Amino acid sequence: MADLSVQPMTADIEGEFVVFLIGMRINQWWNVPAWLPAFLAMPRMLRELEAQPELGFLGSMGMLPVMVQYWRSFEHLEAYARSREHAHLPAWQAFHQRVRKSGGAVGIWHETYRVTPGNYETLYAGVPALGLGKAGRLMPVVRGKQSARARMAQEVHTVVEADVVSLL
Numbered sequence: 001m002a003d004l005s006v007q008p009m010t011a012d013i014e015g016e017f018v019v020f021l022i023g024m025r026i027n028q029w030w031n032v033p034a035w036l037p038a039f040l041a042m043p044r045m046l047r048e049l050e051a052q053p054e055l056g057f058l059g060s061m062g063m064l065p066v067m068v069q070y071w072r073s074f075e076h077l078e079a080y081a082r083s084r085e086h087a088h089l090p091a092w093q094a095f096h097q098r099v100r101k102s103g104g105a106v107g108i109w110h111e112t113y114r115v116t117p118g119n120y121e122t123l124y125a126g127v128p129a130l131g132l133g134k135a136g137r138l139m140p141v142v143r144g145k146q147s148a149r150a151r152m153a154q155e156v157h158t159v160v161e162a163d164v165v166s167l168l
Contacts (some may be wrong), residue, residue, distance in 0.1 A: 003126065003129070004127060005138070009141060010138070011124070017136075018114075020069040020110060021111040022067050025108070026037065026105070043063075058136070
């Protein structure tokens with residue numbers, strides 16, 4: 001069994017990073033030849049990415065139909081997606097050919113989010129390292145950082161009486 005921490009933990013990652021959501025929707029389950037190659041392509045790409053950390057892939061969680069991936073930067077993600085030397089581009093081109101022939105038996109989607117420092121928060125308790133906690137590093141939740149707001153590094157601005165008077 002993976003190491004579980006009962007103590008609340010949070011994730012930390014240095015600098016900006018990218019969260020990439022990718023999914024697949026099978027519209028015609030009976031048309032296995034149309035969707036199976038797309039389904040099988042993802043594990044092959046993940047193995048390639050995990051074997052070459054210089055590509056900027058930090059990790060993932062889940063599997064199709066929806067997967068969350070973490071990348072060092074958008075530039076790393078884009079370079080991998082466009083590279084003729086890696087598994088993604090040939091799989092993408094083959095997918096498009098199959099989709100045209102199959103009449104929409106399978107669809108894919110993705111969303112990309114660029115995350116800047118201080119604009120994310122995480123909490124893990126009673127689970128092994130996963131998600132951003134595995135892509136970055138897990139740290140104990142410390143005093144003063146118990147709330148989501150505090151972990152987001154946002155201050156709660158309270159209006160004091162002097163501020164109200166200056167507004168009038």
